[in-house]
Amino acid sequence: MEVQAKLRILADAAKYDASCASSGSKRERPAGGVGNTTGIGICHSYTPDGRCVSLLKLLLTNYCIYDCTYCVNRISSDTPRARFTPQEVVSLTIEFYKRNYIEGLFLSSGIIQNVDYTMEQLIEVARTLREEHGFGGYIHLKVAPGASEELIAEAGKWADRLSANIELPQQADLDKLAPAKTHAEIEDTMTDIRTGILTAKDKTTRAGRRPQFAPAGQSTQMIVGATEAPDAAILTKASTLYKGYQLRRVYYSAFSPIPHADPRLPLQSAPLVRENRLYQADWLLRFYGFQVQELTTPESPNLPLDKDPKLAWALRHRAFFPVDVNQASQAALLRVPGLGVRNVQRILRIRRYHTLRLEDLRRLKVPVERAKFFVITADHHPAGLEWESRKVEKKVKPASEQLLLFDAAQSATNGEL
Amino acid sequence: MRVVRVEGFEDWRREARALLAAEVRPEQVSFQPSEASQDSLFEEDGPSAAMGETQTARITVPRGFLDLAETVALHREERRWDLLYRVLWRVNHSERHLLAVDVDEDVRELLLMEKAVRRDIHKMHAFVRFRKVADEEGERYVAWHRPDHRIVFAVGPWFARRFGAMRWSILTPDGSVHWDTRELTHGPPVTQSEAPQGDDMEELWRSYYASIFNPARVKVKAMKAEMPVRHWATLPEADIIPQLLQQASQREVQMRETQKTSAAPFVPGDHRLEVLAPAVQRCQGCELYQFATQAVFGEGARQALVMFVGEQPGDVEDVKGRPFVGPAGKVLDEALAEAGIDRREVYVTNAVKHFKFEERGKRRIHKTPRGVEVAACKPWLEAEMDAVQPKLIVALGATAAVSLMGRDFRITRDRGVFFPHPRAEALLATVHPSYLLRLPDPQQKAEEYVKFVEDLRLVAERVRELGVAR
Numbered sequence: 001m002e003v004q005a006k007l008r009i010l011a012d013a014a015k016y017d018a019s020c021a022s023s024g025s026k027r028e029r030p031a032g033g034v035g036n037t038t039g040i041g042i043c044h045s046y047t048p049d050g051r052c053v054s055l056l057k058l059l060l061t062n063y064c065i066y067d068c069t070y071c072v073n074r075i076s077s078d079t080p081r082a083r084f085t086p087q088e089v090v091s092l093t094i095e096f097y098k099r100n101y102i103e104g105l106f107l108s109s110g111i112i113q114n115v116d117y118t119m120e121q122l123i124e125v126a127r128t129l130r131e132e133h134g135f136g137g138y139i140h141l142k143v144a145p146g147a148s149e150e151l152i153a154e155a156g157k158w159a160d161r162l163s164a165n166i167e168l169p170q171q172a173d174l175d176k177l178a179p180a181k182t183h184a185e186i187e188d189t190m191t192d193i194r195t196g197i198l199t200a201k202d203k204t205t206r207a208g209r210r211p212q213f214a215p216a217g218q219s220t221q222m223i224v225g226a227t228e229a230p231d232a233a234i235l236t237k238a239s240t241l242y243k244g245y246q247l248r249r250v251y252y253s254a255f256s257p258i259p260h261a262d263p264r265l266p267l268q269s270a271p272l273v274r275e276n277r278l279y280q281a282d283w284l285l286r287f288y289g290f291q292v293q294e295l296t297t298p299e300s301p302n303l304p305l306d307k308d309p310k311l312a313w314a315l316r317h318r319a320f321f322p323v324d325v326n327q328a329s330q331a332a333l334l335r336v337p338g339l340g341v342r343n344v345q346r347i348l349r350i351r352r353y354h355t356l357r358l359e360d361l362r363r364l365k366v367p368v369e370r371a372k373f374f375v376i377t378a379d380h381h382p383a384g385l386e387w388e389s390r391k392v393e394k395k396v397k398p399a400s401e402q403l404l405l406f407d408a409a410q411s412a413t414n415g416e417l
Numbered sequence: 418m419r420v421v422r423v424e425g426f427e428d429w430r431r432e433a434r435a436l437l438a439a440e441v442r443p444e445q446v447s448f449q450p451s452e453a454s455q456d457s458l459f460e461e462d463g464p465s466a467a468m469g470e471t472q473t474a475r476i477t478v479p480r481g482f483l484d485l486a487e488t489v490a491l492h493r494e495e496r497r498w499d500l501l502y503r504v505l506w507r508v509n510h511s512e513r514h515l516l517a518v519d520v521d522e523d524v525r526e527l528l529l530m531e532k533a534v535r536r537d538i539h540k541m542h543a544f545v546r547f548r549k550v551a552d553e554e555g556e557r558y559v560a561w562h563r564p565d566h567r568i569v570f571a572v573g574p575w576f577a578r579r580f581g582a583m584r585w586s587i588l589t590p591d592g593s594v595h596w597d598t599r600e601l602t603h604g605p606p607v608t609q610s611e612a613p614q615g616d617d618m619e620e621l622w623r624s625y626y627a628s629i630f631n632p633a634r635v636k637v638k639a640m641k642a643e644m645p646v647r648h649w650a651t652l653p654e655a656d657i658i659p660q661l662l663q664q665a666s667q668r669e670v671q672m673r674e675t676q677k678t679s680a681a682p683f684v685p686g687d688h689r690l691e692v693l694a695p696a697v698q699r700c701q702g703c704e705l706y707q708f709a710t711q712a713v714f715g716e717g718a719r720q721a722l723v724m725f726v727g728e729q730p731g732d733v734e735d736v737k738g739r740p741f742v743g744p745a746g747k748v749l750d751e752a753l754a755e756a757g758i759d760r761r762e763v764y765v766t767n768a769v770k771h772f773k774f775e776e777r778g779k780r781r782i783h784k785t786p787r788g789v790e791v792a793a794c795k796p797w798l799e800a801e802m803d804a805v806q807p808k809l810i811v812a813l814g815a816t817a818a819v820s821l822m823g824r825d826f827r828i829t830r831d832r833g834v835f836f837p838h839p840r841a842e843a844l845l846a847t848v849h850p851s852y853l854l855r856l857p858d859p860q861q862k863a864e865e866y867v868k869f870v871e872d873l874r875l876v877a878e879r880v881r882e883l884g885v886a887r
């Protein structure tokens with residue numbers, strides 16, 4: 001098969017993976033080679049679906065011996081198959097990189113023969129890029145759960161980021177849809193990756209020179225909406241993973257029905273806005289000091305779709321407000337709907353020299369129409385805004401459905417909410 | 418008003434220092450570009466001679482200001498110099514912390530300019546596209562790019578760090594940078610038409626770009642916000658965007674049409690009855706699901722010899738969720754018993770799984786399903802026939818008969834006769850029991866009932882033959 005035909009199949013098969021980040025790694029260009037990473041990811045292009053193209057995202061092959069129900073590549077699916085040789089992936093990566101199309105490579109694979117054999121193939125690509133081509137660009141390798149410790153150690157040597165997918169939020173979900181996989185095994189693999197990262201850091205302090213091991217850390221991905229698991233379960237799992245394995249990112253991927261799907265799967269795709277709400281909640285957990293239990297309630301274990309989780313929290317905790325932007329602590333400011341992390345930092349800096357008014361917030365591009373119900377400024381107190389009335393809820397929400405979706409998508413990617 | 422000519426950041430810095438030392442107020446000075454450098458950053462003769470150096474006074478330059486100023490200096494707008502000087506002046510005249518106050522008009526403007534330049538630099542890192550060409554010394558990678566601001570020389574080192582082992586050139590309308598694997602050099606502006614065209618890899622790159630696009634989620638606005646159209650001319654992948662969008666909209670129309678008019682996307686691949694029955698509840702194959710209480714799937718013996726296919730569930734069936742449990746069901750039960758067919762040995766279902774009705778006051782009046790609805794629902798019937806594998810199929814009424822035998826079938830003409838059918842050994846059609854219920858004349862009703870039972874007797878006979886054969 002022609003490389004171009006393989007590229008079509010194996011890029012198409014990889015597009016369901018949500019992780020595209022190429023940030024968080026610093027790597028000097030090897031002498032005589034090409035490529036470096038600067039810590040900031042770059043989107044070299046955007047596709048008409050609005051998504052960033054940063055890495056050459058490929059599967060080495062979409063043949064797979066497993067039968068995970070939610071996956072197009074499962075053995076029982078009749079999708080067209082292809083397999084790259086490691087060398088083909090290497091030269092595509094190098095040639096694309098040299099023309100400045102990409103930041104690097106994201107490589108995953110269906111399982112062929114067995115887990116370790118598959119892992120060896122992926123490592124071969126990364127090793128060849130680094131050793132034979134002096135490639136200093138970004139490499140993200142997917143780790144097949146259950147790969148041997150030695151292979152994970154080897155993968156970490158060449159890759160910037162490693163990730164093992166947790167797939168579904170609860171073991172019961174896996175039992176139903178991917179009986180060959182267990183959380184225990186996946187998390188063992190995450191432990192191995194974390195150990196590699198920590199060991200590499202330890203060595204730095206003693207020997208002075210750092211043997212690199214996945215400097216951009218590890219991430220994972222969870223499919224949302226393929227089973228009944230509510231957002232509370234998804235976020236609880238995410239937060240355990242963040243803490244337990246020091247993940248950099250958890251990616252959420254809204255389930256979308258695949259051709260010739262298995263009858264155990266839902267027939268409707270999970271709403272995209274749910275995916276966005278989860279990303280928003282994820283930011284709140286990581287950067288806004290929220291706890292999982294604060295984001296959903298036992299009565300409604302799913303995040304509301306019609307408003308962002310921060311606003312929903314605020315409406316449930318009206319007594320917490322209003323917050324005085326000229327006085328309040330950072331933690332309190334971070335709870336105000338419409339004040340993102342960046343603006344909170346700016347407010348803290350500015351207010352040392354200047355007393356903030358509503359107009360100033362407007363200049364900081366704070367969505368004042370929403371925030372004004374929750375803040376006090378030098379010239380404004382929300383008492384006069386019939387705070388108690390039910391209209392508040394209506395007024396603080398974006399006017400149209402479309403705007404709502406747009407807002408959700410925006411802050412899901414930039415983390416300002 | 419004093420006019421000061423400046424070329425670049427170093428000029429401005431020197432001049433500003435002197436002006437500040439001389440206590441020249443911002444309103445009294447205007448910075449302007451030196452005549453020669455209006456359109457090119459590139460100076461064959463080196464920078465123009467500077468004005469005389471003044472002795473240095475005590476000047477406060479807050480942390481971060483120089484970086485900010487150096488970046489803003491790359492902005493294309495001329496008033497940046499005046500603005501920078503005004504801010505520097507204010508910082509030195511009792512507003513020491515001015516730079517911390519982002520909401521101040523001047524500071525805000527500076528920050529906006531800085532942001533614009535940084536974004537432009539970032540976009541240049543992203544959107545430069547090299548093309549491989551051969552020259553006397555071997556391979557060279559050449560790109561043409563049109564930055565918004567005067568950043569071409571500022572980005573050179575970044576590309577040198579990244580593409581160290583390659584020989585490359587980046588050409589822009591402001592000037593060009595070249596790298597020979599050891600040293601960066603600057604050159605004159607180049608127009609796009611002078612830049613190399615095409616590269617073999619671009620075809621593969623476009624294939625990749627097309628393959629990762631998800632046509633189910635078109636967000637052109639988001640794409641354009643991040644990848645402004647003015648850069649498209651130098652992005653090889655942008656050539657195929659119109660084509661991708663066209664395919665996506667065709668695909669959407671197609672999806673919508675097939676979805677509207679067919680149950681097919683909702684029918685599981687696994688045709689076991691226990692899989693099909695729950696799945697039908699999620700069917701949105703046509704619009705009928707919106708109004709009915711629930712879908713009514715077939716039921717009966719798993720491997721029934723005979724499958725009876727009616728039209729659609731009625732009012733009672735719709736509420737109970739089971740087929741043939743209303744008045745028409747009763748007539749069928751009686752007739753079956755009379756003909757000697759055991760109801761427990763047959764499978765009963767309908768051509769359309771959702772109740773179609775018209776509301777009249779509080780009553781829901783049966784409405785005959787349209788051809789599109791019958792056709793939309795056919796995949797369920799197909800799946801059921803596949804699951805049950807009946808030997809005989811009995812179509813009750815015109816709707817079922819048309820669904821199973823096609824448009825030309827006429828009950829009045831063709832009833833009571835066995836026809837070959839691809840899904841069974843034979844198919845027989847007769848009237849629907851509800852037809853009997855609707856007849857007003859008791860005499861006629863009785864006659865028709867007898868005919869109905871006669872048809873069923875034919876079926877019973879055939880069943881006995883088949884039963885023996887089995």
Ligand code: SF4
Pocket residue numbers: 064065066067068071072073074075109110111
């Ligand atoms: S192992 Fe991976 S590629 Fe294979 S079926 Fe499961 S999810 Fe798909």
Ligand code: SF4
Pocket residue numbers: 679680697700701702703704705706712769770771790793794795797
């Ligand atoms: S009538 Fe048939 S095709 Fe239409 S929604 Fe109901 S089950 Fe689906």
